[in-house]
Amino acid sequence: MAELSIRALKKSYGPTEIIANISLDIVDGQFVALVGPSGCGKSTLLRMIAGLETISGGEIAIGTRVVNTVQPKDRDIAMVFQNYALYPNKTVADNIGFPLYMARVPKAERNRKVAEVMRSLDLDALAKRYPKQLSGGQRQRVAMGRAIVRNPQVFLFDEPLSNLDAKLRVSMRAEIKELHQRLKVTTVYVTHDQVEAMTMADQIVVMRAGHVEQVGAPLDLYDRPANKFVAGFIGSPSMNFFDGQLSERAGVLSFVTSGGLSIPLAPELRERASQAKTLGIRPEHLQLGSVETTGALPVEVAVIEPTGNEATFILRSGGEQFVAVQTGRHSYRPGDRVFISASTEMLHFFDGSERALTS
CATH class of the missing domain: 2.40.50.140 (Nucleic acid-binding proteins)
Structure with a gap:
């Protein structure tokens, strides 16, 4: 586990500014949700933390290490995507264990860790199935398992529940929250759904047009919004x-x-x-x-x-x-x-x- 520190972070594509001078501190073990309307820069910010987007200015540190120029695979982070990104020709067990295989972890240790993760996510009975044989919720759990098995310092979630139906989203919210309470790994979670953010996060970062409008605990943002935008965004139906x-x-x-x-x-x-x-x-x-x-x-x-x-x-x-x-x-x-x-x-x-x- 590690804290995440962002200082004066910027991202531009030519003259178009996407992220505008954002500074943010995420405490070790904290669950932080990035929320805001489409195009506000929340997914871009997450991808910059992951190393999938270059930065135009500023600094990102994981723990005590500045990772601006560190390759994604060397940042000790794990990312769960919206589209699951599972290997269709690999079984559930092989999908979960693939990061360990690439890291040349000995087979016996790899099998032990995979079995442990599958047991924690109730995937034991699905070990030999392929992604096409799984439901949406099962695929999402496999994607989470592949992230967990690496034992990273930081989890990054990019709208992981948006492809699921309403009932499944509710149950997966509870699973992700319970998982975080058990593992206590620093987590950054991007969502456009403020209900997800309110129910899951320790802290919420509300973004608009590349800027941070307010940072706070869910009920603090609900009770004491800093401006009209935050007041209208947090709460359903809107204020x-x-x-x-x-x-x-x-x-x-x-x-x-x-x-x-x-x-x-x-x-x-x-x-x-x-x-x-x-x-x-x-x-x-x-x-x-x-x-x-x-x-x-x-x-x-x-x-x-x-x-x-x-x-x-x-x-x-x-x-x-x-x-x-x-x-x-x-x-x-x-x-x-x-x-x-x-x-x-x-x-x-x-x-x-x-x-x-x-x-």
Whole structure:
């Protein structure tokens, strides 16, 4: 195991900048997820760590060794790809053992290590099968086994679950997390799925256009996003945003949106709200009711998306459309008039530069 240190890292293709002066420290044994929209540079950053992409500037160190010019095979890292990259003419056992074969590990020791890895990944019964005889989840476990058997200092995962169906992704998330808890190897995991990042990682690095927007523990990013981009990216469904400004009438504070919605505010929010251009509320922090209460706003139910234990509501009021999520069963129908309210402590404010305003 080793820590991973990135200093002022840059990557350009001619005049096009892909990675812009990124610095990042990953603690020994930590599981870090790189997330962001397509084209943000997260896979390029991972490939630079692996040595599969040259760097245009900066430094990458694994442990105490700077690896800028070190060949990928000599960096003591193992990478698991999205497409598994298994040898079709080799059995499961031979695929897992191939890195040891190339490293000229004696056969007896090689067989012992392969058997140990297959047992840990529940692949014993599949040892003599070929990749074409395996399901997607089984192939992914074989790819993971081939990485584990090398006992590397760093694991690199490049969107390893994106080819799997939804149910299998959930089970594989748990397997990868359990594997990391057992092996405690420094891990960098690239994904476009923020739910994967939230459920698996110790730390999340949110990227946009080659820059790091924020680094933090999953719940820190959820509760205290640094800016509007992070607030909208972390959380599913995405945070609701309302452009508007603070209003005070007869001593009552509210945030009046450009669509005409007047959201009541507590007095302690005056300072932040006075500087805000945008108010953010997460869908799960909006409460629906059929009876009007103090501070509740009347809205119309436009669409209901039930998912079993909860339902997503698309709501309209004046010129605004937004989303609320409610757990449990309900009797609402599209077209119903309902009332919404939000807890004061769950509101987020952003200034004109989209920076979060904190208390």
